[in-house]
Amino acid sequence: MAKTISQITDELAATPEAADLLVISNGGVTKKISVSNLVSAALNLSGNKTVFDGVNLVLGTTTGTKVGTATAQKLGFYNATPVIQPTAVANATDAASVITQLNALLVKLRTLGLIAT
Numbered sequence: 001m002a003k004t005i006s007q008i009t010d011e012l013a014a015t016p017e018a019a020d021l022l023v024i025s026n027g028g029v030t031k032k033i034s035v036s037n038l039v040s041a042a043l044n045l046s047g048n049k050t051v052f053d054g055v056n057l058v059l060g061t062t063t064g065t066k067v068g069t070a071t072a073q074k075l076g077f078y079n080a081t082p083v084i085q086p087t088a089v090a091n092a093t094d095a096a097s098v099i100t101q102l103n104a105l106l107v108k109l110r111t112l113g114l115i116a117t
Contacts, residue, residue, distance in 0.1 A: 080113025 059065045074082035086108035092098040
């Protein structure tokens, strides 16, 4: 028989570490998760996840946040096939090379999905 939140809360109140536990109960199975471990744990995701409208990712302001930590990790935007970090585009040295380098940059942005093809 499933327990109510009150019953679970009463049981946890008898344990010294109860203040640090988050209780999740579903289908007659109850799990106790340490809040301090949950807060310090890395977020490990697999499969598709949906972020609904109005949800923002709030990031810290001291150290900063990276998306991808190695150049060989693949990333794609707007349903583009994920690719590794594109190589650098050389600096233009004259008017003719400006056009060549701009075209090379556009190819890289399109490959990432950052601009439309």
